[in-house]
Amino acid sequence: MVEGKIVQVIGSTLDAEYPKGQLPEIYDALKVDVVGVDGQKAVLTCEVQQHLGDNRVRAISLGSTDGLVRGMPIHNTGAPVSVPVGEATLGRVFNLLGEPIDKKGPIAQTGRLPIHRQAPExxxxxxxxxxxxxxxxxxxxxxxxxxxxxxxxxxxxxxxxxxxxxxxxxxxxxxxxxxxx
Known part of the structure; x- marks a missing residue:
């Protein structure tokens, strides 16, 4: 995973800078380790929405940005956000990241697909x-x-x-x- 650093946080958007030639693609998921207000460690996922130039990208946070500061390391996963698909997902409730939130335990993996896909012809x-x-x-x-x-x-x-x-x-x-x- 390519590591960049956060250069700006405004509300639920953030700008990140990456090494030259290693800029994340649009819709790539970025991960950053953050400590919340309550002291809990968590991994925040962001999604690249725009290339700004000067090796910078603008990303939308898919969670709370509390605890993010300039200079924090942020990692490019190299893939878009994906969710589980298949029979095992029928009747289950998920959050945006495809994590089950219905307290029925983990899901039997049958495959994952990105949330941004081409529409069928x-x-x-x-x-x-x-x-x-x-x-x-x-x-x-x-x-x-x-x-x-x-x-x-x-x-x-x-x-x-x-x-x-x-x-x-x-x-x-x-x-x-x-x-x-």
Missing amino acids: FKDLEPKTQIFETGIKVVDLLAPYVKGGKTGLFGGAGVGKTVNMMELINNIAKAHSGLSV
Whole structure:
């Protein structure tokens, strides 16, 4: 891992300087060892968002920047932030870094993918003309949703957009055993 140093911290953004020719790529994850306000040691992850010139990058902190100071060493992991994928993740709750936060223990690793990926080609998408059953009889009858499509709700204030969405979320959660789909 290439080591740089923090040269500026402003809120949740920080600038880091690296040796010439070893600048991290955009979206690379940077790690810095930090001691929090409570005295706990932690590893803070940041994500490179911009090359500033003069061997400097601007990064967004993915956690609290309390305890960061100029001159601290910061390490380039050489890879973007990635999260676990596969059957083992079904029904689990993760933070932004792919760490389980549901108190069900560690996850059986089935693989990881970066959080920034190319979207699938349009020709690779599978068109479906299946009706998506919402569980709301009026919607299913008068304005059915297509599976895999995008649907928008438009209306004035107080006409029930939020109630409609909450009912939709509730019905989907019940139909799929509480799993997000």
